[in-house]
Amino acid sequence: MQNLKLNHFYSYVNTASAIIQSYDGSIPFAHFIKDYFSRNKKFGSRDRKYITQFCYSYFRLGRSYPQCSVHQKILKGLECTGFKLDPTHVAVLKGAALPQDKPQKIFNYDAPLSEHIDQAAFEQSHLVQPDLFLRIRPGNENAVINKLQLSAVNFTVEGNSVRLPNSFKAESVIAINREAVIQDLNSQNVGTLLELYKEQAAKDAKIKVWDCCAASGGKSILAKDILSDIELTVSDLRPSIISNLRRRFEEAGIKRYKSFVTDATKARPDHLFDLIIADVPCSGSGTWARTPEQLLFFSEDKIGDYAALQRAILSNVIKYLKPGGYLLYITCSVFRQENEDQVHYLQEQGVQAIQQQVFKGYEIKADTMFGALLRK
Ligand SMILES: C[S@@+](CC[C@H](N)C(=O)[O-])C[C@H]1O[C@@H](n2cnc3c(N)ncnc32)[C@H](O)[C@@H]1O
Incomplete structure (x- = not known):
């Protein structure tokens, strides 16, 4: 340079x-x-x-x-x-x-941030591009690490997470989706709430899981890898999204699942679920170090629009939780209105919060996420 x-x-x-x-x-x-x-x-x-x-x-x-x-x-x-x-x-x-x-x-909004976020450190983090991360899928640890070593790229491994330079073309070395998924570190760390669910949930029958805002299925693949034997249902708003998901699931070797196109604010699935994953549409404000143009173009009034949509999705999907069933609520937002306030809303609907957490990315060159595990 x-x-x-x-x-x-x-x-x-x-x-x-x-x-x-x-x-x-x-x-x-x-x-x-x-x-x-x-x-x-x-x-x-x-x-x-x-x-x-x-x-x-x-x-x-x-x-x-x-x-x-x-x-x-x-x-x-x-x-x-x-x-x-x-x-x-x-x-x-x-x-x-x-x-x-x-x-x-740098990050010039009046809306309050989620608890424990250090505003100054978060703001400064936008000057640095976050890293690229892989999540190694179960059973592929040696294969992935060997391939990365042969490629001579600089990388570090922690558990089954790999940190790589952003310019690295992971797909030229690794069978993406089969051996490892490209997934931000804190998206991976949301998996700790799935581990918590696994500890708490009854183990007598196959777990029925609905990923109601599935996109290309990043959280569904995570759930499959952590919970193993699940009966998976996925849905999202548009057919093109679900066809991308199908392609990705094929690469990931996920064969048995139900998928449908639906608006989660109105969806009427035909049965109840043990676990609903709601990785909802949000401001994405925890990821703007990757898309810093948002720092200029995102207008504050959109936070309320997202919060209203999230609430509409939540108030519908919780009807399809079995009594005692769990909800995993996820955003990649740093705004309290999209995070703790929504958990509070769910509590008002009689859903009990088990654990909620901001997964801070701003000190570790990763995205910031929010996750909450709740029980009906
Ligand atoms: C944050 S993304 C989900 C990411 C995904 N879980 C993953 O890990 O790859 C939110 C998704 O919600 C979908 N969405 C937005 N509005 C929706 C609605 N009303 N009903 C269902 N899905 C919706 C979007 O199409 C988008 O794919």
């Missing part, structure tokens, strides 16, 4: 600035910039890498420096993310100065 020729540096700042100014937040920035490069073929892979990095450095500052130009914010973002700027770099600002103060409004 620091060997970058000055004329290239200036050109990348100008291009990143133009891209940022044409982006309106309506699609993820990763898709937007991919599309931009596919329309603008003159950029080689090195150019694309730098321009992308320059754009993300800008977004990582969130709403800090509202008085500054896009060029100033790109340079300040680079400085805050470890690029050593000298006066020749700053010359691209054509006489304007680089702000000297630290970024103050």
